[in-house]
Amino acid sequence: MLPFPSLLIIDRTSSTALYLQVSKQIIALIRKGILKPGMRLPSTRELAQSLMLHRKTVVAAYNDMLLQGWATTVPKKGVFVSPVLPELNPKIWEQNLKKVPDSNTTPFFYRNSFSVITDLGSDVAGYDIVIDDGLPDSRIAPLDLLAREYRARLRRNLQLKGRTDSLSVGSILLREALTDYLFETRGIRASVHNLLTTQGAQMGVYIAAQLLLRAGDAVIVGEPNYFMANNAFSYQNARIFRVPVDEHGLDMNKVEEICLRERINMLYVIPHHHHPTTVTLSPQRRMQLIALAQRFNFMIVEDDYDYDFHYQSSPFLPLVSYCPERVIYIGSFTKCLASSVRIGFMVAPQEMINEAAYVRRMINLRGDFIMEDALASLIREGDVARHIKKSVNIYRERRDYVCALMKERLFAFSSFEIPTGGMAVWLRFSEAYPLIHVAAELAKHRILISDGRKYNTGPFNYNAIRFGFASLNTRELSRVIELLTAVLSKEVNGRSNA
Template sequence: MIPYKSLLIVDKSSDTPVFLQLSDQFAQLIRAGTLSAGQRLPGSRQLASLLSVNRQTIVAAYDEAVAQGWLESQPGSGTFVASHLPEVNLQALPTDLASDPHVGQATGTRRPGYAFESVSFLNRPVLTNTGGLRLDDGFPDVRLAPLAELGRAYRSYFRWGNPQQHFGYADTKGHLLLREQLSMYLNETRGLHTTPNNILITRGSIMGLHLTSQVLLRPGDVVVTGETTWAGGTMNFRKAGATVLSIPVDKHGIDVDALAALAGKMPIRLVAVTPHHHYPTTVTLRPNRRVRLLQLAEQYGFAILEDDYDYDFHYLSRPILPLASSDHQGMVVYIGSLTKSVAHAFRIGYVVAPTELIDELARLRRIIDRQGDTMLEFAVGHLFKTGDLKRHFRKALRTYHARRDHFCDLLATEVGNVIQFTKPDGGLAVWATFDPAIDMTTLSDRAGRSGLYLSNGLTHNPPGQALNGTRLGFASSTEDELERSVSILKTAILSL
C-alpha cells in the first residue's frame, strides 16, 4: 500500500494551484521509483477524501499528469502510471552523499551525477560592492555617474527608428552609434586611427580579453606578463592552454630587456601589458621602453595585448598616448572599458584591432553571446554624441584628483611610518607596501570587523614571493569617507 496521505503534501497557502502541486508530486514519485510503471492509482473520490480536497482538484491533477506523459487513463479501469516508463532501480547513495542535505532536492543540488574537471586557477573570489567604507581595488564612485542623462537616453531609444529593427537582432560587433562615437572619441583622446569597423563592443574588458585569448592562443603558446599582473588576464591565458611566463616590473614598467632575452630563446605568441598604469603597482611604462616593446613585437612577430583600463583618469599633465597610437604594423590589440570610467553596472568594454581580427572576434562572440545590450549601447553612444559622457569624465577627473591628493596626505600623515607608496600619476588606487611585521590577512580581517573593506593583497603576490602590499582605492569614497577609512586602518595597524 502506498501512503498517499503522507507522500502528497497540499500547501493551500502556495501561489501554485493545488492540482499542479499534486501533478508535480506524482511526477517526482514516479522518477524516484516510489510509483512504478503500470501501477494503478486511487480513484479520484478516494484520493480527494484522503487529502481533504475537492474531487475536481484530483481530476485536474490526474489530467495534467496524463498530459505531461506521467500517467495514462484507461476508461472503465481507472488511472495508471504510464506503462511506457522504464523501471527505476533505486541504489544506495555513497556515504558522503547520503549525509548531504542537498542531495535529492529538486533545486540546489550540490553535486552532479557526472564527472567534470574543476580548474583550480579559476578559483578566485568575486568582488562585490556591499556598501560601507572601503579601500577597494580602484573602483569609480557610482554616485557620480550621469544616471539622469542615461535615463533620458534610454527613453529616447524607445522613440527612435523602427521598432522591428531596434528590438530585434542587432550587429554582433555592437550598436553602430556607439562604435561611431567611440571611434571618434578614441581617435581624439588617444591618438588612435580607427573606424567603427576596427571596434568590437563587449560586455566589459574581461570579455574582450577572453575572446582575444581564444582566437590568438593555442595550447602550448607562450604568453608573457609582468611578474605583478592582473589575475583575470592570466586565468584566461591559462584556460586557452597557454604557458604563462613573467618578466620583472620596476618603477618604469616591464623590463623590455628581459623580454628581448626571452624572445631570443623561444617563440612568444603574446605579451600582455597595462602600460599606462601598470596593474597593480600603477607605474607608467616610460617612452623608451614603449618604443622598444613595439620594435620587439615587429621583430619577433608576437602580438601585444594592451589593457588600458583607466586611461581617462591621469592627473599629471596630459596622459601618455597608448602603444596602439604608435602601432603601424597591426601588432597591438587594444582593450578598454567604461566600467572603470563610469560604473561597473555599465557592462561595456571594447576591443580595437585590425578589421580582420575584429571580424573573427565577432564570429566567436556570436556563439557565446549573440549580441550585447543594444539599448545600453545606444544610450551610451547617445551620451557620447551629446557630450554628456565627456562632461562626466572631466568632472570625475577633478573629483578623483582631489581625492587622490587628500588620501595620499592622510596616508603619509597617519600611517606613513609603516607603509611605503608613491603618489600615482593616474588611476583610481594607490599601491602601498606594508611593514614586513604586519600580517596582511590579519590586518584585513581586523579592518573588516571595524567596518572597512581592505584587500589582503595576496592575489597580487607573484609565485614564491610575498609583496606584503595591496591596492588602496580612493576614487569611490568621499574625502570624509577617506578620513574615516584611514582612521580605521590606523587603529587596526596599532592593534596588531
C-alpha cells in the same frame, strides 16, 4: 499607498549615499514580498516630500533600481516594481547532494579551474565602506542622463529587425561615435570595421586570449600582473612567462631574453597605471616593445582600461596608434562612468575583429544594444567628455587627500608611491603586518578590504593592496585611514605586551 516614511529609514549620518539608502531599502521590501511585482511606486516628487529628500536623490535611487532590473517605467504612468525580478531563489546544493549516494560521482564532466581562479569576489552586504581596487564613484556619474536616453529608446519599442548578425560586433551608433572619440582623445585612426564592443575590458581580454592562444602557447605578462588576465591565459593552458615591472613598466631587456629562447605568441601590457602597481610604461620602453613585436612576430594586447585619468601630465598615445597591425587595443567606459555600466571596446585589424565577433557571439549573442546606443548619444553630445573632465579634478583631490593621510599616519607600517594617474594606490605593508589579519580586524568595523592574496603569484607574497580612492569621498577616506591606523597600532601594542 504603503506608508513609505515608516518603511524607509534615512540615516543622514551614515557614510552610505542617501540615494543608495533609498534604493537598497526599496529592493529589500521587494525581496520580502512587501512590494509585489507590477506594483506602482510613488512618484519621485511624492517620495521626496514624504522622506524630506531632494527630488534628484529619489531620481538617482530609481535610476539605480532601473539599471539593476528591480524597477521599470511605463510612459505617462510612472515607475513600477519590475514584473520579472532579477533574482531567483537559489537551490540549497548541500541538501540536494545528501540525496546522492556516496558511491556516485557527479553525473557530468566539467573543467576544474579553481587552481587558477584566485578571487571570486566578496559579498559586500553588511559593510559600510568597501575599499575596492580602483573603481569610479557612481554618485557623480551622469547616470540620470544615461537612464534618460535608455528609457527614450525603450519607449520607441525598438526591434532587432534582422540586426542579429550586425549586432554581434556591437551597436553601429556606438562604433561610429567611437571612431571620432578615439581619434580625438587618443590619436587612434579606426573605422567601424576595426571596432568591437564588449561588456567591459575583461571580456576583451578573454576574447583576445581565445584568438591568440592555444594550449602550450607562450604569453608574456608583467610581475605582478592583473590577476584576472592571468586567469584568462591560464584557462587557455598557455605558458605564462613573467617579466619584472619596475618604476618604468615592463623590463624590455627581460622581454628580449625570453623572445630569444621561446616562440612568443602574445604579450599583455597595461601601459597606463599598471595593475596592480599603478606605474606607467615609459615612452622609450613603448618604442622598444613595438620593435620587439615586429622583430619576433608576436601580438601585443594593450589593456588601456583607465586611459582618461591622469593628474600630473597628459597621457602617452596608445601603442595601437603607432603600430595598429601588431596591437589589439582594449578600453572601457566602466572606469569613467560606473562599475555597473559594462561597456568596453576592442580595436584591432578587421580580420581579427571578424574572428572576435564570432567568439563574442558564442558568449553574448547581441549585447545590450539599447544601452550602447544610449551611451553613443552621451558621447556625441559631449556629456562623457564633460564628466571625465569633472571626474579628473575630483579624483585628483581625493588622491592628494588620501596620500597625505597615508604619509602622515601609515609611514611606520607601509610604503607607497603617489600614482600619477588612475584610481588606486599600490600600498605595500611591512611583513610584520600581515594583511590577512588587518583585513579581518577591519571587517569587525564593517570595512571591507582585500587581504592581498589575489595579487600574489607563486613565491611572491607582496603583502599589498590596491587602495581604491576614487569611489570614496574625503569623509569616507578619513574614516578608513583612521581605523586602519588604529588596527595597525593595536598590532604593535599587542606584540609589545607579549
